[in-house]
Amino acid sequence: MLQLNRVWKIYRVGAFGTKQLTAVRDVSFGIEPGEVVSLIGESGSGKTTIGRMVLRLNSITRGSITLDGNDISQVTGSGLKEYYRHVQGVFQDPFSSFNPIFKADRVFEMVKSQYFPRMKREAWWNKLDAALADVRLDPGTVLNKFPHQLSGGQLQRMLIARALLLDIRLLVADEVISMLDASTRIDVMNLLADLKARGLGILFVTHDLALGNYISTRTVILRKGVVVEMGETAKVFSNPRHPYTKNLLGSVPQLHRKWSEVAAELHLDDRSQVMHCDYHDRFPGECGRPAADPDQPNLVEFEPGHFVACAREAITESDLVTA
Amino acid sequence: MSLRVDNLRVYYRTLRGDVKALDGVTFRVADGEIMGIAGESGCGKSTLGKSLIRLDGRMRYIEGTVELDGEKLPVDDQEAMNRFRFTEVSIIPQYAMSAMNPIRKIGKMIAELLESRGYRYSGIKPELERRLDLVGLSREVLKRYPIELSGGMKQRMVMVISTLLNPSLLIADEVTSALDVSTQKAVAEALVDFRDRDFVKSMLVITHDISLVYQIADTIMVMYAGKLAEKASTQTIINAPKHPYTQLLISSLPEVGVKYADRQLTGIPGSPPGLLNPPVGCRFRDRCPLAFDKCVEEPPFVEVAPGHEVACWKAM
Numbered sequence: 331m332l333q334l335n336r337v338w339k340i341y342r343v344g345a346f347g348t349k350q351l352t353a354v355r356d357v358s359f360g361i362e363p364g365e366v367v368s369l370i371g372e373s374g375s376g377k378t379t380i381g382r383m384v385l386r387l388n389s390i391t392r393g394s395i396t397l398d399g400n401d402i403s404q405v406t407g408s409g410l411k412e413y414y415r416h417v418q419g420v421f422q423d424p425f426s427s428f429n430p431i432f433k434a435d436r437v438f439e440m441v442k443s444q445y446f447p448r449m450k451r452e453a454w455w456n457k458l459d460a461a462l463a464d465v466r467l468d469p470g471t472v473l474n475k476f477p478h479q480l481s482g483g484q485l486q487r488m489l490i491a492r493a494l495l496l497d498i499r500l501l502v503a504d505e506v507i508s509m510l511d512a513s514t515r516i517d518v519m520n521l522l523a524d525l526k527a528r529g530l531g532i533l534f535v536t537h538d539l540a541l542g543n544y545i546s547t548r549t550v551i552l553r554k555g556v557v558v559e560m561g562e563t564a565k566v567f568s569n570p571r572h573p574y575t576k577n578l579l580g581s582v583p584q585l586h587r588k589w590s591e592v593a594a595e596l597h598l599d600d601r602s603q604v605m606h607c608d609y610h611d612r613f614p615g616e617c618g619r620p621a622a623d624p625d626q627p628n629l630v631e632f633e634p635g636h637f638v639a640c641a642r643e644a645i646t647e648s649d650l651v652t653a
Numbered sequence: 654m655s656l657r658v659d660n661l662r663v664y665y666r667t668l669r670g671d672v673k674a675l676d677g678v679t680f681r682v683a684d685g686e687i688m689g690i691a692g693e694s695g696c697g698k699s700t701l702g703k704s705l706i707r708l709d710g711r712m713r714y715i716e717g718t719v720e721l722d723g724e725k726l727p728v729d730d731q732e733a734m735n736r737f738r739f740t741e742v743s744i745i746p747q748y749a750m751s752a753m754n755p756i757r758k759i760g761k762m763i764a765e766l767l768e769s770r771g772y773r774y775s776g777i778k779p780e781l782e783r784r785l786d787l788v789g790l791s792r793e794v795l796k797r798y799p800i801e802l803s804g805g806m807k808q809r810m811v812m813v814i815s816t817l818l819n820p821s822l823l824i825a826d827e828v829t830s831a832l833d834v835s836t837q838k839a840v841a842e843a844l845v846d847f848r849d850r851d852f853v854k855s856m857l858v859i860t861h862d863i864s865l866v867y868q869i870a871d872t873i874m875v876m877y878a879g880k881l882a883e884k885a886s887t888q889t890i891i892n893a894p895k896h897p898y899t900q901l902l903i904s905s906l907p908e909v910g911v912k913y914a915d916r917q918l919t920g921i922p923g924s925p926p927g928l929l930n931p932p933v934g935c936r937f938r939d940r941c942p943l944a945f946d947k948c949v950e951e952p953p954f955v956e957v958a959p960g961h962e963v964a965c966w967k968a969m
Contacts, residue, residue: 516907517920583862583867584910585863585867
């Protein structure tokens with residue numbers, strides 16, 4: 331459905347844009363209906379930039395993003411409005427997504443005036459009630475309230491309900507859970523899982539590996555704008571191949587295993603095992619150097635549905651020492 | 654016994670009345686112990702941490718005593734507490750990222766800080782440099798401004814400053830929540846290392862991330878709505894919790910090493926009660942799947958096994 335083809339994003343920074351910052355480098359992956367793809371990375375890995383490019387909030391420097399084969403970077407005006415009918419986003423901080431001066435349900439009214447101006451009130455209310463029921467909110471408790479009268483979880487669910495009012499096919503969920511409490515976050519997660527079961531594609535952007543493991547069908551691990559490992563969630567999490575992925579998994583606090591046990595399991599002390607490069611086993615060449623052929627893929631299919639990048643590409647010694 | 658807290662109550666003043674954020678808390682922390690304090694937001698865990706060092710303007714001390722190394726801490730008297738702050742009790746604040754003076758070089762700032770407490774910077778500098786080496790910061794950072802440091806570096810810098818005078822008690826309030834996973838691990842391990850090297854005697858690690866305290870704490874205390882729900886050794890809390898709130902909290906946590914093919918975790922329905930007029934009896938009653946008639950009476954916080962205290966009628 332949605333496909334990213336060798337997408338780059340280069341920001342101009344510094345005085346008069348004299349410096350360049352490559353936020354996303356040569357990223358390709360796709361999302362199919364009924365699939366949750368989680369983009370996992372630390373801060374500065376470009377995960378949010380990718381989400382914003384999909385939502386057309388940032389321009390694409392190189393490469394293309396297509397929805398059903400149509401390039402989305404060129405659509406404007408009514409075409410863009412039509413695109414937003416299918417693709418919507420929900421962001422991290424629910425409180426800043428709402429205007430505190432107006433009642434929270436104004437976001438629904440704005441959808442109606444933009445997309446359903448001719449719909450009868452009666453039909454609209456039924457539609458709204460159905461959308462709120464889908465996110466397990468009671469219309470009586472959330473309508474006609476100001477944002478500060480509602481909890482973060484309720485607001486976040488209202489934003490998802492707002493997206494559901496349109497015929498969305500892809501939801502970009504950028505750190506939607508991070509501001510919520512432990513006891514409510516799992517409800518929002520399960521809600522996303524329900525939407526997935528209904529055939530929605532979800533791009534789940536997160537820094538939390540546990541959440542990615544819980545919800546996603548496929549995982550993309552990003553580091554400094556580069557995909558280092560990608561594949562079916564079960565394969566990536568049970569058999570991480572890239573040293574960066576191993577380090578990440580070794581650093582996540584787990585509930586029933588101490589850090590030292592996990593490190594032993596992943597052989598994090600054994601440098602030769604950690605730095606073993608699956609990519610250059612398949613593609614001849616030297617680790618850490620750019621490929622001779624620019625069209626050579628930057629990921630190798632290590633096992634069916636599990637891709638990994640060169641172990642030494644973009645990884646420096648100091649990165650491994652600190653982790 | 655390093656820290657004894659007895660029946661501590663601290664309320665927040667608001668126009669509509671007192672918010673009972675910390676409502677009668679009693680516990681002990683032994684020498685060399687790292688105690689994790691976990692709970693949802695608004696359960697009083699940060700209030701507890703703050704009230705042991707400094708009550709801000711909205712907070713009102715009601716009753717209770719705090720004793721550190723056999724000496725009573727005057728938590729209700731802000732002037733008298735000055736003698737203990739930084740030297741005996743120290744805190745790594747929740748927003749350590751913005752805790753440093755932005756217009757002073759870090760070394761200058763530390764010098765001013767030490768002089769205000771009557772210490773000489775030149776006397777302490779060798780020790781400061783040794784500790785910078787320990788947490789992996791170069792000595793050059795003392796000549797830099799805070800803005801030049803990354804988040805993880807700032808967090809480690811604040812850690813070094815807070816523990817510079819070897820306080821007896823260190824309060825670490827959500828120190829890792831704003832960090833990336835790999836820096837999170839480094840900071841958490843540095844906390845344990847500081848304890849092992851006797852820079853601090855005991856530590857309260859306040860966090861909402863129960864899996865993080867599992868990694869570093871010796872005991873875990875779970876709070877709910879201004880009261881203690883359960884306290885036990887880390888292994889007991891994670892593997893055999895007795896309070897239904899602890900059980901639900903742990904079972905609602907997704908994990909990395911588990912496969913969730915079609916299995917769904919469940920959250921805790923409802924939300925914590927407002928603390929302006931907290932309900933009588935057990936405060937978890939409305940959300941508790943095990944609630945029964947007796948829960949209208951308030952359960953006492955009692956020891957059910959050696960070192961395992963719970964406030965629940967069902968656990969007794």
